[in-house]
Amino acid sequence: MSADSLQAPAPLSFERQPHPAPTSDADRAAVLASPGFGKHFTDHMAHAVWTADGGWGQARVEPYGPLQLDPSAAVLHYAQEIFEGMKAYRWADGSVWTFRPQANAARFARSARRLALPELPEADFIASLEALVAADEAWVPTGGETSLYLRPFMFASEAFLGVRPAAKVDYLVIASPAGAYFTSGPRPVKLLVSRTYTRAAAGGTGAAKCGGNYAASLLAQQEAYAAGCDQVVFLDAAEQRWVEELGGMNVFLVTADGRLLTPELTGSILEGVTRDSILEIARDMGLEPVEQRIALDDWLSMVASGEVTEAFACGTAAVVTPIGSFVDGGGTKPAAAETEVAGKVTEAVRATLLDVQYGRAEDRRGWMHRLV
Numbered sequence: 001m002s003a004d005s006l007q008a009p010a011p012l013s014f015e016r017q018p019h020p021a022p023t024s025d026a027d028r029a030a031v032l033a034s035p036g037f038g039k040h041f042t043d044h045m046a047h048a049v050w051t052a053d054g055g056w057g058q059a060r061v062e063p064y065g066p067l068q069l070d071p072s073a074a075v076l077h078y079a080q081e082i083f084e085g086m087k088a089y090r091w092a093d094g095s096v097w098t099f100r101p102q103a104n105a106a107r108f109a110r111s112a113r114r115l116a117l118p119e120l121p122e123a124d125f126i127a128s129l130e131a132l133v134a135a136d137e138a139w140v141p142t143g144g145e146t147s148l149y150l151r152p153f154m155f156a157s158e159a160f161l162g163v164r165p166a167a168k169v170d171y172l173v174i175a176s177p178a179g180a181y182f183t184s185g186p187r188p189v190k191l192l193v194s195r196t197y198t199r200a201a202a203g204g205t206g207a208a209k210c211g212g213n214y215a216a217s218l219l220a221q222q223e224a225y226a227a228g229c230d231q232v233v234f235l236d237a238a239e240q241r242w243v244e245e246l247g248g249m250n251v252f253l254v255t256a257d258g259r260l261l262t263p264e265l266t267g268s269i270l271e272g273v274t275r276d277s278i279l280e281i282a283r284d285m286g287l288e289p290v291e292q293r294i295a296l297d298d299w300l301s302m303v304a305s306g307e308v309t310e311a312f313a314c315g316t317a318a319v320v321t322p323i324g325s326f327v328d329g330g331g332t333k334p335a336a337a338e339t340e341v342a343g344k345v346t347e348a349v350r351a352t353l354l355d356v357q358y359g360r361a362e363d364r365r366g367w368m369h370r371l372v
């Protein structure tokens, strides 16, 4: 084996193929005035292709638009797909930053491994974000808690119905301007305790960020809406006793004696970057972070005894969302001392993260990465 073949391949260079007819300034301004979430997309997308023979290549930033897929593309049949969710934040000085992209790159690689997809090196993952946001910088909103949501994803595009890992895979990043998640401050959510469905089991794909996990959660989510709830809280599959997480957010409890509890990672919980960041900043805020199994029954009795004062869910999209109550069986039960307003610790955790993300507080851990 020659020395050359042992060296890492050169990082991908995402060449820009400019959109021939980009959105007009007026039309873009109209979108940015009221972006909502996930409804509007920028003019470009980053794209690269992997083949079993050639590895990663064909990297470019190209006009946003429909993909051509063979009807036998493996993803359409066997759901070999993974994704990430991140944000680009505009700071007051006009610069644009993202939060802990190395953590998302590492998780994307772990998800890829679990779904038998090729790993995209961290440098290429970050290069794709930089190239796309450089091309579509004008789409990063300004002011409030707005952002440009970034959605990297990878899927099996090989035209083949045999059941094995695909030999051709596409990687893309699309971007969507996002308004403030809460228009009038965080409002506590009501959770349906699903006794019918689970999200993940030991040995399954719960720790991977894959579309299939979401597909399997939609029916439970529909039942939550029908029961007047906002979200589902999933329990462990084996005993239906331990709190795992919501469909797309991790869970924290705040205790009267200053502990910040979150379910420990058992292999069926998705390791959120927001979760990890909150565990890291807890001590700065005078809280003791504790990762442990949390039984739903204990949560309820700790609310009744006054031991649990606040509860919240966290994830990139909403950052931190207070949890107010549960619907379980017929009845509604409090999930925290206050069910209608966010608690003080919840608000402080939320503000601490947002201040770093928007450049209003010192970034002591080197979490922010400049894109533009």
Ligand SMILES: *Cc1c(COP(=O)(O)O)cnc(C)c1O
Residues within 6 Å of the ligand: 085, 209, 245, 246, 247, 248, 249, 250, 270, 271, 272, 273, 274, 275, 314, 315, 316, 317
């Ligand atoms: C993405 C996701 C989260 C939150 O992860 P962040 O990295 O904090 O955005 C939590 N749970 C599930 C199931 C997820 O898919």
